[in-house]
Amino acid sequence: MASEKYRELMEEMKRIGRIVFQAGLNNSHSGNMSVRVGRRILITRRGSMLGFLKDEDIIETGLEQDDSGISLASTEVAVHRAIYKGTSALAIIHSHPITAIALSIVQDEIVPIDVEGSYYIRRVPVIEFEFGTGSKEMEEVLPKYLKNYRIVMVKGHGAFAIGDFLEEALHYTHVLENIAQITWRVRAMGIDTRQFEREYFHKW
Amino acid sequence: MKVQCRLFASLREKVGAKEKLLDLPRGARVSDALASLGLPSEGSYILLRNGVHAELHEPLSEGDVLSVFPLIAGG
Amino acid sequence: MAGWMGRVVRVDLSSGEIRDEPFDQDVWRRFLGGRGFGAKVLWDELRPGVDPLSPENRLIFAVGPLTGTTAATSGRGSVSTKSPLTGTITDANTGGKFGVIFKKAGLDALIIQGKAPKPVYLLVSDEGIQIKDASDLWGKNTDETTDLLLEREGSRASVACIGPAGENLVRYAAIINEKHRAFARGGVGAVMGSKNLKAVVARGLRTVEIADKERMKFVTYEANKWLRAHPITSKGLPEFGTSVLVNIMNEAGIFPSYNFRQNMFEFAEEVSGEAITEKILVRKDGCWGCIIQCARRTRIPGDEGEGPEYETNWALGPNCGIHDLEIITRANYLCNRLGIDTMSAGGTISCAMEMTELGYYDAGIRFGEGDKLLEYLKKIAYREGIGDELAEGSLRFATKHGHPELSMTVKGQELAAYDPRGAQGQGLAYATTNRGGCHLRGGYLIGRELLGVPRMIDRFSAVGKGSHTAILQNLGAALDSLVVCRFASFALNEIVWGRLLTAVTGVKYDPEDVLEAGDRIFNIERMFNVREGFSRKDDTLPRRLLEEPAPMGPTKGRVVELDRMLDEFYEFRGWDSNGVPKPETLRRLGLEECLNG
The missing domain is CATH 1.10.569.10 (Aldehyde Ferredoxin Oxidoreductase Protein, subunit A, domain 2)
Incomplete structure (x- = not known):
């Protein structure tokens, strides 16, 4: 459990975790999230239920190395560390939004075709890795992408979103899933959505 | 219960007053106060209850002062 | 060259020499322009301990790659020097149109040194740069000076001048442009006065070359859409001006x-x-x-x-x-x-x-x-x-x-209009500014602690404020170097600035590159101050704010918990516990010039 001085941030993690679960952006036990405070990280416990986080589900660890309860922290803690070291992010949400994952399997970028989506996100790159979770390759590649995008998709796996606040990362995650749902529904009508990817989004 | 509402910037014109004393049922929330001022709760505001940042769903108490600002900035 | 004009001029007022400096593209890429370029020059050229009011001090007028383009709020200019008020590095940033006209004269920066034997003004135009006699202007106020110079140099010119305060070396004298706009803080006007320089008059019609016009058109359109949609930039600021803050700060x-x-x-x-x-x-x-x-x-x-x-x-x-x-x-x-x-x-x-x-x-x-x-x-x-x-x-x-x-x-340097006892992060921001008491250079934490942009954080908590403060300081340093207005950043984030910068200069800037440039600029300024003897002992607040509990209202009973926040701040920045940037931090930011100092 994290130090009591991080109470405000712990409550925020519980609040955002609940929304991430209720919105279907993760299943009961999937995904993880963290916040950075100086050289410290608060991260959700491995296998914890994001929708029902308790104090003991939030683990405090160092930015540089494991120094407390690391065997309990998410298996992806190394990726979180790499992102914090490679970007100015103060919060990370890793989620498994179903429709966005479906799209990531069949295409190498997700471009919004709806107005609201294009307002916040111009393009979400889809990155392919040989090994799915917590790999060295991910630690090297993800921060590079997140220097340029607030949210990226790992092919067939899930999304990583960053922000100064958890709520910001949540927002991007939500927008991505909405974009994916709209794209999917238009395609379900038998229409090629590429024609709606306004040419100028690629200029972004 | 009585809640004193103070309005600022463009909201003064919208509500037609700088201050309004509201008589709200016990257990009323910040959003109820906005509704009785005729302000849509989906609008963007900065809300202070007795000078401290408040959320829409927060319950109010007798004698509270609720300050309502539109989103503003400066400096 | 796109974005930058590719010209830096040095004027030595003692000898009257005016010469072009080599334009080092690498420096401009790393430090962007404006405040960043000024900091680089001051680090390279100023001997530690130099008297700010001596001829040795430099006064650097600089604009940035976005100045005078279609990018939102790019009508600004910047000046940098060593402050006679604080002894730190300082920069001041102005609105109006002076910055734009200065750039249209074909310059990115003007480095002024020395002291003229008698009062002079500088004419900076696309037809050349001249030192001109200002004996008749000395003693005149900024209104009179501006009118006389516009009469002399044409109404299309823009005048930045000092008044009696600058002439008399008031340690917080400002430089005033277009009569009502100011390079306000840190005594930049006194430095100008110490050089016998009454005014800088800019005049020109050059245009800024844009590397990718089509992309620029698109990104400008997107940025303006955001500014028009955001409640602060579309309504809050225009409707009641900045003083709209009086009531909310008072209520809080x-x-x-x-x-x-x-x-x-x-x-x-x-x-x-x-x-x-x-x-x-x-x-x-x-x-x-x-x-x-x-x-x-x-x-x-x-x-x-x-x-x-x-x-x-x-x-x-x-x-x-x-x-x-x-x-x-x-x-x-x-x-x-x-x-x-x-x-x-x-x-x-x-x-x-x-x-x-x-x-x-x-x-x-x-x-x-x-x-x-x-x-x-x-x-x-x-x-x-x-x-x-x-x-x-x-x-x-x-x-x-x-x-x-x-x-x-x-x-x-005197503080701004926010009592940090009720906004802990703003207290840290005040304490760690590179130019002394300032709500902007330290990071405008009020945005997050009071106004909820982009999100509200607990203003009474000291936890996590070090990180937020550092990030805002870096972003602010970048914006002051581009040079654009802080108000735009209520609606636009570094993603937009990176896209604009890429379109204008043709140099690829990822959003994180913008923040890193700001980090680099903030750190070279800090190194300048460290070289002048500043350290943790100076990153503090007036005793009243640390020891006397606030007497009234919702903030009653609170003081600023500075020490806790300072530790987190230094750690986040990669500075040692005395507030000195560590060698690995300087190396990460590519500040090789600060490693052997």
């Missing part, structure tokens, strides 16, 4: 008054943005090419001008116990004509008022004395009587009379 119990003896002001409503709109507003106004239009054109009996803006309004009003909007506005106009920074002037006079009230020293002025305020501003500008002491700033004044704790300053 962080609106200082009476030299920070109180954290609320009983007459706040009388000086609010709402009152300005009702009583003295003539029309809205704005900088070159800006769609926000937050400036206020105002009128009072017998006079007309611009302002007061929020900070000015507070410094000359509530902080001096004054609530007569007409007097505050008159004092604002007067400061502009005399060429004084309104914030330090107000902060110095409020300190003198409290010294008098407490019987520590009779400065002859008490809280609430508006007419005397006007008189004292003139005394300061001309260094007459007590004005001579007050012209040194509140810290030197209060220290001389045995009560430095009554100077509400950080590193000798």
Whole structure:
């Protein structure tokens, strides 16, 4: 459990975790999230239920190395560390939004075709890795992408979103899933959505 | 219960007053106060209850002062 | 070259020599322009311990790659020097149109050194750069100087000049452009005065080359869409101007008054943005090419001008116990004509008022004395009587009379209109600015702690504030170097700035590159200050804010918990516990020039 001085941030993690679960952006036990405070990280416990986080589900660890309860922290803690070291992010949400994952399997970028989506996100790159979770390759590649995008998709796996606040990362995650749902529904009508990817989004 | 509402910037014109004393049922929330001022709760505001940042769903108490600002900035 | 004009000129006023400097593209890519370029020059060229008012000091006017383009809020300019008020590095940033006209004259930067044997002004135009006689202008106020120079050099020119305060080396003298706009803080006007330089006049018609016009058109369109949609930039700022903050800060119990003896002001409503709109507003106004239009054109009996803006309004009003909007506005106009920074002037006079009230020293002025305020501003500008002491700033004044704790300053520069006892992060921001007490260079934490942009964080908590402060400082350093307005960043984030910068310069800037440039700039400034002897001991606040609990309202009973926040801040920044950037931090930021210093 994290130090009591991080109470405000712990409550925020519980609040955002609940929304991430209720919105279907993760299943009961999937995904993880963290916040950075100086050289410290608060991260959700491995296998914890994001929708029902308790104090003991939030683990405090160092930015540089494991120094407390690391065997309990998410298996992806190394990726979180790499992102914090490679970007100015103060919060990370890793989620498994179903429709966005479906799209990531069949295409190498997700471009919004709806107005609201294009307002916040111009393009979400889809990155392919040989090994799915917590790999060295991910630690090297993800921060590079997140220097340029607030949210990226790992092919067939899930999304990583960053922000100064958890709520910001949540927002991007939500927008991505909405974009994916709209794209999917238009395609379900038998229409090629590429024609709606306004040419100028690629200029972004 | 009585809640004193103070309005600022463009909201003064919208509500037609700088201050309004509201008589709200016990257990009323910040959003109820906005509704009785005729302000849509989906609008963007900065809300202070007795000078401290408040959320829409927060319950109010007798004698509270609720300050309502539109989103503003400066400096 | 795209974005940058590719020209830096050095003027030695002692010898009269004017020469082109080699344009080092790598330096401009790393430091962007404006404040960043100024910091780089000061680091490279200034011997530690140099007297800011000596000919050796440099005064660097610089613009950035976005200046004068279609990018939102790019009508600004910047000046950098070593401050005679704080002894730190300083930069001041102005609106209006001077920056744009300066760039249209074909320059990115003008490095001024030496001291002219007699008063001169510089004409910077696309037809050449000249040192011209200003003997007849010396002693004139900024209005008169501006009018005479426009008559002489053509009405298309833009004038940035000093008034009597700059000539008389008032340590917080400003440089005034277009009569109502100011490179305000840190005594940049005194440095200009010490060089016998009355004005810089810019004139030109060059255009800025854009690397990718099609992309620029698109990104500009997107950015403007955001500015028009965001409630702050589309409504909040234009409708009531910056003074709209008076009431909210007061309601939250962080609106200082009476030299920070109180954290609320009983007459706040009388000086609010709402009152300005009702009583003295003539029309809205704005900088070159800006769609926000937050400036206020105002009128009072017998006079007309611009302002007061929020900070000015507070410094000359509530902080001096004054609530007569007409007097505050008159004092604002007067400061502009005399060429004084309104914030330090107000902060110095409020300190003198409290010294008098407490019987520590009779400065002859008490809280609430508006007419005397006007008189004292003139005394300061001309260094007459007590004005001579007050012209040194509140810290030197209060220290001389045995009560430095009554100077509400950080590193000798007067604070802004937010009581940090009710906004912990803002306290850290004040304490860690590179130019001394300032709400902008330290990071505008008020945005997150009070206004909820982009998100609300707990203003009473000290946890996590180090990270937020550092990030905002970095972003701010980048914006001041591009050079664009802080207000745009309420609606636009570094993603947009990176895209604009890429389109304009043709150099690829990822959003994180923008923040990293800001980080680099903040760190080279810090290294300059470290070289001058500054360290953790100087990253502090007036005793009142650390030890005396706030007396009123929702903030009652609180002090700033600075030490806790400082540790987290230094750690996040990669500085040691004494506040010195570690070698690996400098290496990460590519600041090789600071490693062997």
